[in-house]
Amino acid sequence: MxxxxxxxxxxxxxxxxxxxxxxxxxxxxxxxxxxxxxxxxxxxxxxxxxxxxxxxxxxxxxxxxxxxxxxxxxxxxxxxxxxxxxxxxxxxxxxxxxxxxxxxxxxxxxxxxxxxxxxxxxxxxxxxxxxxxxLVPDLPGAAGFTGELLHVAGYRNPKPYAGKRVVVVGGGNSAVQIGHELAEVASVTLASHAPVQFLPQRRRGQDVHHWAVTSGFDRLPPEWLIHLVPGRLVNDSGLYQRALQDGAMERRPMFTALDGDNVLWADGAAERVDAVLLATGYxxxxxxxxxxxxxxxxxxxxxxxxxxxxxxxxxxxxxxxxxxxxxxxxxxxxxxxxxxxxxxxxxxxxxxxxxxx
Structure with a gap:
């Protein structure tokens, strides 16, 4: 009772x-x-x-x-x-x-x-x-992958990846932020199903969150956001977009499978990698x-x-x-x-x- x-x-x-x-x-x-x-x-x-x-x-x-x-x-x-x-x-x-x-x-x-x-x-x-x-996606060949396969929940810093070939799976804030810091010590590719969508950090002299709050955007229901937001958005001051444009890190369409120590890219190419980090959310x-x-x-x-x-x-x-x-x-x-x-x-x-x- x-x-x-x-x-x-x-x-x-x-x-x-x-x-x-x-x-x-x-x-x-x-x-x-x-x-x-x-x-x-x-x-x-x-x-x-x-x-x-x-x-x-x-x-x-x-x-x-x-x-x-x-x-x-x-x-x-x-x-x-x-x-x-x-x-x-x-x-x-x-x-x-x-x-x-x-x-x-x-x-x-x-x-x-x-x-x-x-x-x-x-x-x-x-x-x-x-x-x-x-959230760990079902990746074909993951069970037999001989490199490191890790969700970013277990990632702490770039030191263990110095000099290595790393693929970061995801196109959101965490994927881009982690990929960017890894790119200072490693060769990094972002693998995602869609191109990275950047949202400028500042707009008309204010942080974009100022407009999200003051305009009421923060209060729009999810049923409307489905029609308004083009997938995952990455807040960016310009740093991350420049890194992709300058080749400090690259972005490729999501690979199709893992095979031994290789990733199999969508264009059919096989490439040896040391680690695949999953920035795939929770x-x-x-x-x-x-x-x-x-x-x-x-x-x-x-x-x-x-x-x-x-x-x-x-x-x-x-x-x-x-x-x-x-x-x-x-x-x-x-x-x-x-x-x-x-x-x-x-x-x-x-x-x-x-x-x-």
């Missing part, structure tokens, strides 16, 4: 979970954040060493706490980690680290959240905030919701803009293009949190019973 004293359990203590906790507290309910890692900073510490945000600090903050430093500077990975730690410390919320959720089950109109250490936590609502795994990783029946056959969450379409009281945050272009960004997730938590909090707070249901 649900109790209004039961917390809203938020699974994941990264940017999405912290934004959710703030929104739950603002709704007058008690948030409980469960984070598997040792700090409430999400996956940021695990990203590659040189990672720098493409959005300036003024557009890289969660609601309630400005990002420190020059508002026009582009924060480094470690600055984001430090910011999230400060944000978590300032929240009026219980945050438990080192707690891995193994499953969620329903209990009447409430939930039971099960953890790896055997604890069962009664919850009036649940928010799945983050949780992603590397997909939701929410196995603890499988038993509940909240996921589709591919393990993807069933939802409409964040609120679950299978279980009242369950919501999602941090999904790419969940509600907008900015949904899984520092500047956008707080807005999504307000939307999702409004529904979760109304349910957890007894809205159905209030009208006799």
């Amino acid at each position: 649900s109790s209004h004293s039961d917390p809203v359990v938020i699974v994941g203590g990264g940017q999405s979970g912290l934004a959710a906790a703030r929104a739950v507290r603002a709704a007058g309910l008690r948030p409980l954040v469960l984070e598997a890692g040792d700090r409430p900073v999400g996956s940021w510490p695990g990203y590659y060493d040189s990672l720098t945000l493409f959005s300036p600090a003024r557009y890289s903050a969660l609601d309630g706490l400005d990002f420190p430093g020059d508002t026009d500077h582009y924060p480094h990975r470690d600055e984001v980690v430090a910011y999230l730690e400060r944000y978590a410390a300032a929240l009026d919320a219980e945050i438990r680290t080192g707690v891995r959720v193994t499953s969620v089950t329903s209990s009447g109109r409430a939930f039971l959240v099960h953890t790896a250490d055997g604890e069962q936590i009664a919850a009036s609502g649940v928010v799945a905030a983050g949780g992603a795994r590397p 997909v939701p990783n929410l196995p603890y919701l499988a038993e509940l029946g909240a996921l589709d056959a591919n393990g993807m969450p069933l939802h409409t803009g964040g609120p679950s379409s299978t279980h009242p009281g369950l919501g999602y945050l941090g999904l790419e293009f969940q509600r907008s272009f900015a949904s899984n960004t520092l500047r956008g997730v707080s807005r999504d949190a307000e939307h999702v938590i409004a529904a979760v909090a109304a349910y957890a707070g007894g809205a159905p019973a209030a009208i006799g249901l």
Whole structure:
């Protein structure tokens, strides 16, 4: 039986979970954040060493706490980690680290959240905030490839690749940023299904994120963005485009297969390479919701803009293009949190019973 004293359990203590906790507290309910890692900073510490945000600090903050430093500077990975730690410390919320959720089950109109250490936590609502795994495409010949095949989730810096032949698969921000830094020490090709689409970093004297926020572009729904955005966009000050034009790194159509230590290019040529790095993104990783029946056959969450379409009281945050272009960004997730938590909090707070249901 649900109790209004039961917390809203938020699974994941990264940017999405912290934004959710703030929104739950603002709704007058008690948030409980469960984070598997040792700090409430999400996956940021695990990203590659040189990672720098493409959005300036003024557009890289969660609601309630400005990002420190020059508002026009582009924060480094470690600055984001430090910011999230400060944000978590300032929240009026219980945050438990080192707690891995193994499953969620329903209990009447409430939930039971099960953890790896055997604890069962009664919850009036649940928010799945983050949780992603590397997307590894099915590459013909990958099983027999004798070079290094690595998703960029495991990449840190260019040092191990000095003097080597490297193919980076992907055409987005990470692929281009990593390819560019590798090109300083290695021979690099970007392999992608479509040419790289560059979005100028500055427009009419302002960073492009200024226009994304002030024009309302950040709020356009994903159903419209499909018609407006020509695939993956790479924010560029001109540095990356020049590198491709000058031959510092090259871009070729996606290879057709791997064969021994070779890649087989679309034109039929075989080329020996030392490493293939996959900058192919991430997909939701929410196995603890499988038993509940909240996921589709591919393990993807069933939802409409964040609120679950299978279980009242369950919501999602941090999904790419969940509600907008900015949904899984520092500047956008707080807005999504307000939307999702409004529904979760109304349910957890007894809205159905209030009208006799």
